[in-house]
Amino acid sequence: MDKSGPNAAGHNFLTFDIEDWYHANYEGVDLSAYRGRESNFRADVDLLLQCCSEAGCKATFFVLGQIGETYPDVVRAIAEAGHEIASHGYGHQLAYKQTYAEFRDDVKKSAEILQTLTGKRIFGYRAPSWSIIERNRHYLTALEELGLLYDASIFPVKTFLYGIPDAPTGIHHPCIDGRELAIYEVPMSVMRVCGSNFGFSGGFYFRLFPAWLIKRGIRSLNRQGRNALVYLHPREIDPTERRLPLPRLESFIQYYNVAGNRAKLADILRSFRFTSIAEQLSALRQETS
């Protein structure tokens, strides 16, 4: 049962994590050698923008500070198309491998880069690879200190890579050391099956499951008055993008079923109403004030 949290049904959240083909975090895999190699990044972001414009919806683009430095024109183009630019940190480092001060500086640096580029305030943050977990959940206070409005870094599931399985599954104000923070937590959507939470509507799960199952999950959340959240990366709609030489399991997680994913996204976007997190939260704040 969620502790707090009015959930505003109506629009679902469409989000993209804007990073290059080599931004990944797998234990024991050194990806630094791939940095700077040419990729389909620009074309892939164009495709995402096209999907949004065809569906007539706005989205939240969680952008790395490093991407802002490398592709300033791309980030400006996203903002000029009316989408929300939010922070995905600076260089895609796992939050739980940073100290509190390093984490705070990383978010601050990225938000400043993105704010300068777009001339717009940055409201939200998503940690790379869902790296806000139980042991660094107090890092959320850094986001409050930096004046952000929301965090979208918590995946209420248990996996070998991430997750807080018993975290609230609805939008709420997180409670740290007995104090309710001013920021909102917008957790990743999950489906409850046999007493456990499962992801179904983003990244690997979005590629793994057929469209009918994803739609069923979104419909079920909406019936409960909840917003569903969808997330994808630019590389996930482009089967021709460069691929990292990953071990078998990691490669499966990273690349399974990329072909056909763009059509699946278009199908889901046609079937439900979507918007950015900032836009939906401002509607929510107006409703509850």
Ligand SMILES: [Zn+2]
């Ligand atoms: Zn990422």
